Amino acid sequence: MRIVSLLPAATDIVAELGLAGRLAGRTHECDWPPDAVASVPVVTVAEPLTERMSSREISDAVGGASHQGSSLYGLDTELLAELAPDVVLTQDLCEVCAVSYAGVAQAVRVLEAAPRVISLEPRTLADVLSCVERVGAALDVPGAAARLVAGLRARLERVRAAVPGGRRPRVAAIEWLDPLWPAGHWVPDQIGLAGGAPLIAEAGEHTRPMTWETLRAAEPEVIVLMPCGFGPERTEAEQAVLTSLPGWAELPAVRQDRVWVLDGPAYFNRPGPRVVRGAEILAHVLHGVFTVTPDEARRLPV
Secondary structure (H helix, E strand, O other): OOEEEOOHHHHHHHHHOOOHHHEEEEOOOOOOOHHHHOOOOEOEEEOOOOOOOOHHHHHHHOOHHHOOOOOOEEEOHHHHHHHOOOEEEEEOOOOOOOOEHHHHHHHHHOOOOOOEEEEEOOOOHHHHHHHHHHHHHHOOOHHHHHHHHHHHHHHHHHHHHHOOOOOOOEEEEEEEOOOOEEOOOOHHHHHHHOOOEEOOOOOOOOOOOOOHHHHHHHOOOEEEEOOOOOOHHHHHHOOHHHHOOOOHHHOHHHHOOOEEEEOHHHHOOOOOOOHHHHHHHHHHHHHOOOOOOOOOEEEOOO
Protein backbone atom coordinates (compact mmCIF):
# COMPACT_ATOMS: atom_id res chain seq x y z
CA MET A 1 0.00 0.00 0.00
CA ARG A 2 1.34 3.39 -1.05
CA ILE A 3 0.34 6.30 1.18
CA VAL A 4 0.46 10.02 0.50
CA SER A 5 -0.09 12.19 3.56
CA LEU A 6 -1.16 15.78 2.99
CA LEU A 7 -1.46 16.56 6.68
CA PRO A 8 1.39 16.58 9.23
CA ALA A 9 -0.85 15.05 11.90
CA ALA A 10 -1.72 12.20 9.54
CA THR A 11 1.98 11.61 8.90
CA ASP A 12 2.47 11.42 12.67
CA ILE A 13 -0.28 8.80 12.87
CA VAL A 14 1.16 6.74 10.01
CA ALA A 15 4.57 6.74 11.70
CA GLU A 16 3.12 5.75 15.08
CA LEU A 17 1.32 2.86 13.39
CA GLY A 18 4.67 1.59 12.10
CA LEU A 19 3.90 2.40 8.48
CA ALA A 20 6.34 5.21 7.75
CA GLY A 21 8.05 2.96 5.24
CA ARG A 22 4.89 2.99 3.11
CA LEU A 23 4.81 6.76 2.77
CA ALA A 24 5.14 7.61 -0.92
CA GLY A 25 4.60 11.36 -0.50
CA ARG A 26 4.18 14.04 2.14
CA THR A 27 3.86 17.80 2.62
CA HIS A 28 6.84 20.09 3.19
CA GLU A 29 5.66 20.49 6.81
CA CYS A 30 5.53 16.76 7.56
CA ASP A 31 8.72 16.78 9.61
CA TRP A 32 8.22 14.06 12.20
CA PRO A 33 9.79 11.65 12.82
CA PRO A 34 12.72 13.28 11.00
CA ASP A 35 14.65 10.15 10.14
CA ALA A 36 11.58 8.41 8.76
CA VAL A 37 10.24 11.19 6.54
CA ALA A 38 13.36 13.00 5.31
CA SER A 39 13.64 10.95 2.12
CA VAL A 40 9.90 10.89 1.33
CA PRO A 41 9.05 13.04 -1.74
CA VAL A 42 7.30 16.35 -1.06
CA VAL A 43 4.12 16.81 -3.09
CA THR A 44 3.16 20.28 -1.90
CA VAL A 45 4.37 23.70 -2.98
CA ALA A 46 4.53 26.36 -0.29
CA GLU A 47 3.62 29.99 -0.76
CA PRO A 48 6.66 32.25 -0.23
CA LEU A 49 6.00 33.07 3.42
CA THR A 50 9.35 33.47 5.06
CA GLU A 51 10.77 34.01 8.51
CA ARG A 52 11.05 37.70 7.62
CA MET A 53 7.27 38.08 7.59
CA SER A 54 5.52 39.10 10.78
CA SER A 55 2.44 37.36 12.16
CA ARG A 56 0.30 40.22 10.85
CA GLU A 57 1.81 39.96 7.37
CA ILE A 58 1.27 36.23 7.27
CA SER A 59 -2.33 36.62 8.43
CA ASP A 60 -3.00 39.23 5.77
CA ALA A 61 -1.40 37.02 3.11
CA VAL A 62 -3.84 34.16 3.80
CA GLY A 63 -6.99 36.21 3.95
CA GLY A 64 -6.85 38.02 7.28
CA ALA A 65 -9.30 37.36 10.08
CA SER A 66 -11.69 35.33 7.93
CA HIS A 67 -9.00 32.83 6.90
CA GLN A 68 -10.91 32.50 3.64
CA GLY A 69 -7.98 33.42 1.45
CA SER A 70 -5.73 31.07 -0.44
CA SER A 71 -4.15 28.13 1.32
CA LEU A 72 -0.48 28.19 2.15
CA TYR A 73 -0.23 24.95 0.18
CA GLY A 74 -0.38 24.11 -3.48
CA LEU A 75 -0.38 20.54 -4.76
CA ASP A 76 2.10 19.12 -7.29
CA THR A 77 -0.45 17.09 -9.24
CA GLU A 78 2.09 15.74 -11.73
CA LEU A 79 4.23 14.28 -8.96
CA LEU A 80 1.13 12.96 -7.22
CA ALA A 81 0.21 11.09 -10.39
CA GLU A 82 3.74 9.66 -10.69
CA LEU A 83 3.63 8.40 -7.10
CA ALA A 84 0.39 6.50 -7.79
CA PRO A 85 -0.83 6.33 -4.18
CA ASP A 86 -3.43 3.84 -3.01
CA VAL A 87 -4.51 6.10 -0.12
CA VAL A 88 -4.35 9.88 0.29
CA LEU A 89 -4.76 11.30 3.78
CA THR A 90 -5.99 14.89 3.90
CA GLN A 91 -8.24 17.20 5.93
CA ASP A 92 -11.29 19.42 5.65
CA LEU A 93 -10.82 21.46 8.84
CA CYS A 94 -8.77 24.47 7.73
CA GLU A 95 -8.56 26.03 4.26
CA VAL A 96 -5.24 27.68 5.14
CA CYS A 97 -3.13 25.25 7.12
CA ALA A 98 -3.16 22.32 4.71
CA VAL A 99 -4.35 21.28 1.28
CA SER A 100 -8.13 21.28 1.41
CA TYR A 101 -10.24 18.21 0.82
CA ALA A 102 -11.89 19.87 -2.15
CA GLY A 103 -8.52 20.55 -3.75
CA VAL A 104 -7.35 16.99 -3.20
CA ALA A 105 -10.60 15.50 -4.48
CA GLN A 106 -10.28 17.53 -7.66
CA ALA A 107 -6.65 16.49 -8.13
CA VAL A 108 -7.19 12.74 -7.71
CA ARG A 109 -10.26 12.70 -9.94
CA VAL A 110 -8.06 12.83 -13.04
CA LEU A 111 -5.58 10.17 -11.93
CA GLU A 112 -5.57 6.96 -13.91
CA ALA A 113 -6.12 4.85 -10.78
CA ALA A 114 -8.02 7.02 -8.35
CA PRO A 115 -6.75 6.48 -4.78
CA ARG A 116 -8.96 6.32 -1.75
CA VAL A 117 -9.11 9.77 -0.10
CA ILE A 118 -9.49 9.87 3.69
CA SER A 119 -10.39 13.27 5.16
CA LEU A 120 -9.68 13.83 8.84
CA GLU A 121 -11.71 16.46 10.68
CA PRO A 122 -11.07 16.16 14.44
CA ARG A 123 -12.35 18.95 16.65
CA THR A 124 -11.90 17.53 20.14
CA LEU A 125 -9.36 15.36 21.93
CA ALA A 126 -11.71 12.40 21.65
CA ASP A 127 -11.97 13.04 17.90
CA VAL A 128 -8.18 12.92 17.59
CA LEU A 129 -8.09 9.43 19.09
CA SER A 130 -10.96 8.37 16.84
CA CYS A 131 -8.97 9.57 13.83
CA VAL A 132 -6.09 7.28 14.82
CA GLU A 133 -8.51 4.35 14.77
CA ARG A 134 -9.98 5.47 11.46
CA VAL A 135 -6.57 5.74 9.82
CA GLY A 136 -5.61 2.34 11.22
CA ALA A 137 -8.71 0.79 9.69
CA ALA A 138 -8.11 2.48 6.33
CA LEU A 139 -4.51 1.24 6.27
CA ASP A 140 -5.47 -2.31 7.28
CA VAL A 141 -3.82 -2.18 10.70
CA PRO A 142 -6.80 -1.88 13.08
CA GLY A 143 -5.05 -3.89 15.77
CA ALA A 144 -2.04 -1.59 15.81
CA ALA A 145 -4.36 1.41 15.97
CA ALA A 146 -6.29 -0.07 18.87
CA ARG A 147 -3.07 -0.70 20.80
CA LEU A 148 -1.82 2.80 20.05
CA VAL A 149 -5.06 4.41 21.20
CA ALA A 150 -5.14 2.28 24.35
CA GLY A 151 -1.66 3.52 25.22
CA LEU A 152 -2.61 7.12 24.55
CA ARG A 153 -5.73 6.83 26.70
CA ALA A 154 -3.65 5.34 29.53
CA ARG A 155 -1.27 8.30 29.37
CA LEU A 156 -4.18 10.74 29.47
CA GLU A 157 -5.54 9.00 32.54
CA ARG A 158 -2.14 9.33 34.19
CA VAL A 159 -2.28 13.07 33.51
CA ARG A 160 -5.74 13.27 35.04
CA ALA A 161 -4.60 11.38 38.12
CA ALA A 162 -1.36 13.37 38.52
CA VAL A 163 -2.83 16.87 38.70
CA PRO A 164 -4.12 17.97 42.11
CA GLY A 165 -7.79 18.59 42.74
CA GLY A 166 -9.21 21.85 43.97
CA ARG A 167 -8.94 25.22 42.33
CA ARG A 168 -7.91 25.29 38.67
CA PRO A 169 -5.84 28.19 37.29
CA ARG A 170 -7.48 30.20 34.50
CA VAL A 171 -5.58 29.55 31.28
CA ALA A 172 -5.52 31.52 28.03
CA ALA A 173 -4.04 29.60 25.11
CA ILE A 174 -2.91 31.78 22.20
CA GLU A 175 -2.71 30.20 18.74
CA TRP A 176 -1.68 33.35 16.84
CA LEU A 177 -0.01 36.55 18.00
CA ASP A 178 -1.21 39.23 15.58
CA PRO A 179 -4.13 39.30 15.40
CA LEU A 180 -4.60 37.65 18.77
CA TRP A 181 -6.28 34.30 18.21
CA PRO A 182 -7.36 31.89 20.98
CA ALA A 183 -6.65 28.18 20.58
CA GLY A 184 -9.83 26.15 20.21
CA HIS A 185 -10.63 22.66 18.94
CA TRP A 186 -8.84 20.08 21.14
CA VAL A 187 -6.67 22.57 23.10
CA PRO A 188 -9.34 23.40 25.73
CA ASP A 189 -9.64 19.63 26.29
CA GLN A 190 -5.88 19.43 26.82
CA ILE A 191 -6.02 22.30 29.31
CA GLY A 192 -8.94 20.83 31.24
CA LEU A 193 -7.33 17.41 31.45
CA ALA A 194 -4.12 19.03 32.72
CA GLY A 195 -5.94 20.70 35.60
CA GLY A 196 -6.64 24.13 34.15
CA ALA A 197 -9.75 26.16 33.38
CA PRO A 198 -9.65 27.14 29.68
CA LEU A 199 -10.64 30.72 28.91
CA ILE A 200 -12.23 32.35 25.86
CA ALA A 201 -12.51 29.21 23.68
CA GLU A 202 -14.61 26.09 24.21
CA ALA A 203 -13.60 22.53 23.35
CA GLY A 204 -14.35 21.77 19.72
CA GLU A 205 -14.76 25.43 18.82
CA HIS A 206 -13.36 26.78 15.56
CA THR A 207 -12.22 30.14 16.89
CA ARG A 208 -11.84 33.62 15.47
CA PRO A 209 -9.53 36.53 16.33
CA MET A 210 -10.15 38.31 19.61
CA THR A 211 -9.42 41.83 20.75
CA TRP A 212 -6.72 42.67 23.25
CA GLU A 213 -9.47 43.85 25.60
CA THR A 214 -11.06 40.38 25.50
CA LEU A 215 -7.85 38.77 26.70
CA ARG A 216 -7.25 41.49 29.24
CA ALA A 217 -10.78 41.23 30.67
CA ALA A 218 -10.42 37.46 31.07
CA GLU A 219 -7.59 38.04 33.59
CA PRO A 220 -5.72 34.82 32.80
CA GLU A 221 -3.56 33.41 35.57
CA VAL A 222 -1.54 31.43 33.02
CA ILE A 223 -0.89 32.28 29.37
CA VAL A 224 0.44 29.63 27.02
CA LEU A 225 1.73 30.77 23.63
CA MET A 226 1.48 28.13 20.90
CA PRO A 227 1.28 29.94 17.53
CA CYS A 228 0.35 27.67 14.66
CA GLY A 229 3.49 26.67 12.80
CA PHE A 230 5.88 28.59 15.06
CA GLY A 231 8.54 26.89 17.14
CA PRO A 232 9.54 28.45 20.49
CA GLU A 233 12.36 30.54 19.03
CA ARG A 234 10.09 32.04 16.37
CA THR A 235 7.49 32.87 19.02
CA GLU A 236 10.08 34.54 21.26
CA ALA A 237 11.34 36.61 18.34
CA GLU A 238 7.91 38.22 18.06
CA GLN A 239 7.07 38.52 21.75
CA ALA A 240 7.05 42.35 21.60
CA VAL A 241 3.71 42.09 19.77
CA LEU A 242 2.28 41.09 23.16
CA THR A 243 4.57 42.67 25.69
CA SER A 244 4.10 46.14 24.20
CA LEU A 245 0.32 46.04 24.58
CA PRO A 246 -1.13 48.50 27.11
CA GLY A 247 -1.65 46.81 30.45
CA TRP A 248 0.35 43.68 29.59
CA ALA A 249 2.44 43.94 32.74
CA GLU A 250 -0.72 44.08 34.89
CA LEU A 251 -2.11 40.74 33.73
CA PRO A 252 -2.16 38.19 36.59
CA ALA A 253 -0.17 35.71 34.48
CA VAL A 254 2.53 38.28 33.79
CA ARG A 255 2.74 39.45 37.41
CA GLN A 256 3.15 35.84 38.55
CA ASP A 257 5.69 34.99 35.80
CA ARG A 258 3.36 32.37 34.35
CA VAL A 259 3.58 33.13 30.65
CA TRP A 260 4.92 30.10 28.79
CA VAL A 261 6.16 29.50 25.27
CA LEU A 262 5.26 26.02 24.01
CA ASP A 263 6.11 24.08 20.88
CA GLY A 264 2.79 24.54 19.08
CA PRO A 265 3.47 22.53 15.90
CA ALA A 266 4.72 19.51 17.79
CA TYR A 267 2.15 19.18 20.57
CA PHE A 268 -0.84 21.48 20.08
CA ASN A 269 -1.53 22.63 16.51
CA ARG A 270 -1.52 19.20 14.89
CA PRO A 271 -4.26 16.71 15.86
CA GLY A 272 -2.07 13.63 16.01
CA PRO A 273 -0.83 11.32 18.77
CA ARG A 274 1.57 13.93 20.15
CA VAL A 275 -1.31 16.00 21.55
CA VAL A 276 -1.12 13.56 24.46
CA ARG A 277 2.38 14.80 25.15
CA GLY A 278 0.88 18.28 24.94
CA ALA A 279 -1.44 17.44 27.85
CA GLU A 280 1.55 16.21 29.86
CA ILE A 281 3.42 19.44 29.09
CA LEU A 282 0.45 21.51 30.24
CA ALA A 283 0.25 19.50 33.46
CA HIS A 284 3.83 20.53 34.15
CA VAL A 285 3.17 24.17 33.28
CA LEU A 286 0.07 24.32 35.49
CA HIS A 287 0.98 22.03 38.38
CA GLY A 288 4.65 21.10 38.16
CA VAL A 289 4.01 17.42 37.48
CA PHE A 290 5.86 15.47 34.77
CA THR A 291 9.17 16.61 33.29
CA VAL A 292 9.63 18.79 30.24
CA THR A 293 12.56 20.09 28.23
CA PRO A 294 13.14 23.76 27.29
CA ASP A 295 12.31 22.85 23.71
CA GLU A 296 8.85 21.73 24.84
CA ALA A 297 8.02 24.52 27.29
CA ARG A 298 9.84 27.56 28.60
CA ARG A 299 8.84 30.72 30.42
CA LEU A 300 8.60 33.80 28.22
CA PRO A 301 11.81 35.79 28.63
CA VAL A 302 11.31 39.13 30.36
